[in-house]
Structures are given as C-alpha cells and as structure tokens.
Amino acid sequence: MNPPLLQFNNKGIYCAQADVYIDPWRPVKNAIITHGHADHSRWGHQNYITHHTNIPIIKHRLGAIHVTGKNWNETFTVNNVKFSLHPAGHIIGSAQVRVEYKGEVWVFTGDYKTEEDGIAVPYEVVKCHTFITECTFGLPVFKWAPxxxxxxxxxxxxxxxxxxxxxxxxxxxxxxxxxxxxxxxxxxxxxxxxxxxxxxxxxxxxxxxxxxxxxxxxxxxxxxxxxxxxxxxxxxxxxxxxxxxxxxxxxxxxxxxxxxxxxxxxxxxxxxxVLSDHCDWDGLLSSIKATGAEKIICTHGYTDIFSKYLRELGYDARTEMTQYEGENAEMNKEEDLEK
Structure with missing residues (x-):
C-alpha cells in the first residue's frame, strides 16, 4: 500500500515524493509557507516557497531568508508532484496549498475564512479528494455577524x-x-x-x-x-x-x-x-462540502468535536496533531515579535 500523499511527522506536513514540507514547525530543507503568522511561518528552513505578496511579510519577521514567490494558481512541479497556491482569505498573502500526484489531489487550507474583508484575496474553493482543514472555531456557538x-x-x-x-x-x-x-x-x-x-x-x-x-x-x-x-x-x-x-x-x-x-x-x-479572520462553524462546513472531498483531516482547533460531527455527516474524518495555534497565537505571540 502506498503511503499517503501528505504525512504528518514531528517536523510538519510532509510530501515524501517531493521532499517538501508545508508550514513545518522545525527546520527543514524545503518549506511551502501558507502565510506570515508565527505558528505557520518559522525561522530556520533552507528554502521557502510562498505567495509573492507574503514575501515582504515573512522577510520582515524572519530576516534574510532564501525565498521563492509564486502567483495564484501557478503550478510548480517537484519530482512529478504538482503544487499550486490558492487564496485562503485569512490575511493578505494567505494561501491554501494544492498537491497533486498521479491524479490524487490533497488541499491544505492553512488558516482561512470565507468572508471577503477588503484586504485579503477572497477564499477560493479548490476541489480535492482529501481536505486538511483548521477548525479553530469548530463549535456551533461560533457564528459570525457580517x-x-x-x-x-x-x-x-x-x-x-x-x-x-x-x-x-x-x-x-x-x-x-x-x-x-x-x-x-x-x-x-x-x-x-x-x-x-x-x-x-x-x-x-x-x-x-x-x-x-x-x-x-x-x-x-x-x-x-x-x-x-x-x-x-x-x-x-x-x-x-x-x-x-x-x-x-x-x-x-x-x-x-x-x-x-x-x-x-x-x-x-x-x-x-466578535470579528475573526478564521471560518465560523457554518463557514467550515460549507467550505468542506464545496471541495467535494470525502476524506477530511482536522488540525488545530476543536478537532475532536468537529471531526466527530463530520463523521456523523458521512465524511471519513480524523484528526492530526500539529503545532498550529490559530487565533490564540496571533493574539499573543505575534506582537511580541514586533516590539
């Protein structure tokens, strides 16, 4: 049996076929970065790949790094694995990562929201077989006003x-x-x-x-x-x-x-x-449905509760441990880096 296209290990989300990590939390050779918040964009990688609007942000925070910028929907291939970045709507420059190999498509959302805010490029639905989603606000109590x-x-x-x-x-x-x-x-x-x-x-x-x-x-x-x-x-x-x-x-x-x-x-x-740069309960559910994915992997947030609800809806849903922290990290750690 072939290993999953994307795997979770002690360094981050790993594509072994391409030897590329997505938002790794430990230093690696090749890292695709979804956005500039500290829990997703860390110092110490040899090569960074991110959307070009995110480059000045991560350089401001991380200093002199080797980074390559990509455009929205631009396909780049590493050892026959196709990668592309798609708007996540979370903050300026925030991206989802689409990964395709031999017809199988996975998408990692990073952090995302579906409401247009006038700053970030609006969230784009990306069809896939497996959808890796945050669920920072994955409880029914979280319903955002416009x-x-x-x-x-x-x-x-x-x-x-x-x-x-x-x-x-x-x-x-x-x-x-x-x-x-x-x-x-x-x-x-x-x-x-x-x-x-x-x-x-x-x-x-x-x-x-x-x-x-x-x-x-x-x-x-x-x-x-x-x-x-x-x-x-x-x-x-x-x-x-x-x-x-x-x-x-x-x-x-x-x-x-x-x-x-x-x-x-x-x-x-x-x-x-009440104003968040993450999806609320309805936003998470509608986004998942729109992808057409059958397999859902829940990362940071209310993972156990949210994945259980998804299984009740008929999805093949599970959780994975990561070191992403959602809005808590953004509110507490981010600013300390800027003082």
Whole structure:
C-alpha cells in the first residue's frame, strides 16, 4: 500500500515524493509557507516557497531568508508532484496549498475564512479528494455577524467614547486583524494612532494595500493629542505603562473569542467585538462540502468535536496533531515579535 500523499511527522506536513514540507514547525530543507503568522511561518528552513505578496511579510519577521514567490494558481512541479497556491482569505498573502500526484489531489487550507474583508484575496474553493482543514472555531456557538455590522458597532463605540472625552484603545493582532480594522475605521470620527508593532507591519503592507493614514505613538506624542481619538494596539500592550499613560480611555478587542461569554471579562476588556479572520462553524462546513472531498483531516482547533460531527455527516474524518495555534497565537505571540 502506498503511503499517503501528505504525512504528518514531528517536523510538519510532509510530501515524501517531493521532499517538501508545508508550514513545518522545525527546520527543514524545503518549506511551502501558507502565510506570515508565527505558528505557520518559522525561522530556520533552507528554502521557502510562498505567495509573492507574503514575501515582504515573512522577510520582515524572519530576516534574510532564501525565498521563492509564486502567483495564484501557478503550478510548480517537484519530482512529478504538482503544487499550486490558492487564496485562503485569512490575511493578505494567505494561501491554501494544492498537491497533486498521479491524479490524487490533497488541499491544505492553512488558516482561512470565507468572508471577503477588503484586504485579503477572497477564499477560493479548490476541489480535492482529501481536505486538511483548521477548525479553530469548530463549535456551533461560533457564528459570525457580517463584517459591515461589526465595523459599524466599532465606529459607533469610538464615536460615543469621543463624545465622553475618552480615548478608544482597540486591540487586534499586528498582522491581519489590525489592517482589517484600519481599512474600515471611519476616519471622519478622528485620527488613528498606532503602537509600533502595528505601524511596522502597516509599513510593510501599505505598498500592497491602500490603508488610511495613521500616526505612530512615540515618546514625544502628547497625551492631549491622542484624547478622543482611536489607538490600534496589539493585545500584548494591554495593561502596560504604555497604555496607562493614555487615561482616560476605554478598551476594546476584536476577536472571534469574544463570542464566548466571559471572555471580555477574563481579559479585563471594556468592550468585545466578535470579528475573526478564521471560518465560523457554518463557514467550515460549507467550505468542506464545496471541495467535494470525502476524506477530511482536522488540525488545530476543536478537532475532536468537529471531526466527530463530520463523521456523523458521512465524511471519513480524523484528526492530526500539529503545532498550529490559530487565533490564540496571533493574539499573543505575534506582537511580541514586533516590539
């Protein structure tokens, strides 16, 4: 019996026929990288392959690396295995990886979402036999409201805070969420200030995406100038002296985890907005159905619960352990790399 086209080992997801890994978590010779978040894009590989819009992002984070860029739907062949990258809709440059050998097709999603956000190239359905999917929010409780509704609530919150003479501090991870928020904030309300981690990433992304003007907060920034305006900051800045100097302020967080009761209180946040760069329950199920895949492999997230439900629906579904962490990694580790 032939081994699976893609295998999970202690380094990552491995295609033995091509000697290529996808999003490996230990140093390897050849690595296809789906996107720039730290749990999927790690330092130490000899050769990186990724979508060309992801190159400046991973170079910003990883430094001098040997990297080759590919276009969407561009097929590249390694030892008779055909690879191609397809939009995942997660963040700018995020890709699914299609792998084909002798007529058998596997797809690894990386992280993905199906709602168009105005930043990332929208998610593309890729037909396959085996679909490797994240399920960060793989519970029925996770059902996202449309982005336009959430952003309306955020802008309304900012406007109300300004009327009360308070600064609005909005937390979102530095790569992806911050730019998504920034793209849809209403600049008629006031100015947008940024933490250094977010401003650094904005500078990397601005050549690729039009973003509103922002002002970096420095030691020379006057508290009076910030008052009533909005500050975009990474979650790691919460509770620091950097934040406390902006009083009076109100804090808010944009995250899928805000769908859980008590999440806002546990994080000591004044206001929670449910906005995720991952699929919700319905998005996961509709994506899986659209691929036509019979075999489903669930990686990070609520893998056991989600795969059990898929089996009840008739899929050949199982789980695999990885070192991908979904939105927890994005909210906690990502920004620390940018300080």
């Amino acid at each position: 982005q336009a509704e959430v952003m309306h609530s955020i802008n309304q919150w900012w406007n109300e805070n300004k009327a009360e003479g308070k600064t609005s501090i909005l937390f979102g991870y530095s790569l992806g969420k911050a730019q998504r928020l920034l793209k849809h904030l209403d600049t008629n309300i006031g100015k947008i200030y940024t933490h250094g981690a977010i401003e650094n990433m904005n500078n990397v992304i601005r050549p690729m995406v039009a973003l509103p003007e922002t002002t970096l907060i420095t030691r020379d920034t006057n508290k009076e100038d910030i008052s009533g305006n909005l500050v975009l900051a990474p979650p790691s800045a919460h509770g620091t002296t950097w934040i406390r100097k902006m009083a009076p302020f109100v804090t808010g967080t944009a995250s899928g985890w805000m769908a859980f009761r008590g999440a806002r209180r546990r994080r000591a946040i004044d206001k929670g907005f």
